[in-house]
Amino acid sequence: MRELTGFTDIRKVDAQATRYLPGHFLTAHDDDGSPTGQIRRVAYVLSLSERWHPDWGGLLNFYDGDSGQIQDTFVPAYNTLSLFTTPQYHAVSTVAPYAPLPRLSITGWLRAD
Numbered sequence: 001m002r003e004l005t006g007f008t009d010i011r012k013v014d015a016q017a018t019r020y021l022p023g024h025f026l027t028a029h030d031d032d033g034s035p036t037g038q039i040r041r042v043a044y045v046l047s048l049s050e051r052w053h054p055d056w057g058g059l060l061n062f063y064d065g066d067s068g069q070i071q072d073t074f075v076p077a078y079n080t081l082s083l084f085t086t087p088q089y090h091a092v093s094t095v096a097p098y099a100p101l102p103r104l105s106i107t108g109w110l111r112a113d
């Protein structure tokens with residue numbers, strides 16, 4: 001991961017398993033860990049929902065700063081690892097009431113603290 005990302009000071013990784021059900025969401029935030037002493041170089045999302053349709057929500061949207069404009073979207077895709085540098089504004093859109101599956105993933109940060 002150091003070689004892939006170019007951050008040679010990465011020395012640990014944390015992880016959390018997440019399960020978004022209909023109605024779940026994550027509002028815009030930038031993953032800045034400095035208030036708690038964490039140095040988060042790269043965020044990752046390992047998507048584990050076996051199939052997913054964008055109509056079901058749960059989209060990982062990236063904002064252009066805090067302007068509210070969406071500049072990129074990652075749709076959950078099974079067994080796909082998404083990486084992005086932090087801090088960067090992003091959010092997970094609300095999972096639709098009719099989504100037939102939970103949005104499953106393992107997420108965390110590659111850290112230099």
Ligand SMILES: O=C(O)CCC(=O)C(=O)O
Pocket residue numbers: 018026031045060090091092105107
């Ligand atoms: O689950 C995702 O796609 C992103 C989660 C996230 O942004 C976070 O936990 O900080």
Ligand SMILES: [Fe+2]
Pocket residue numbers: 029030031043090
């Ligand atoms: Fe995040």
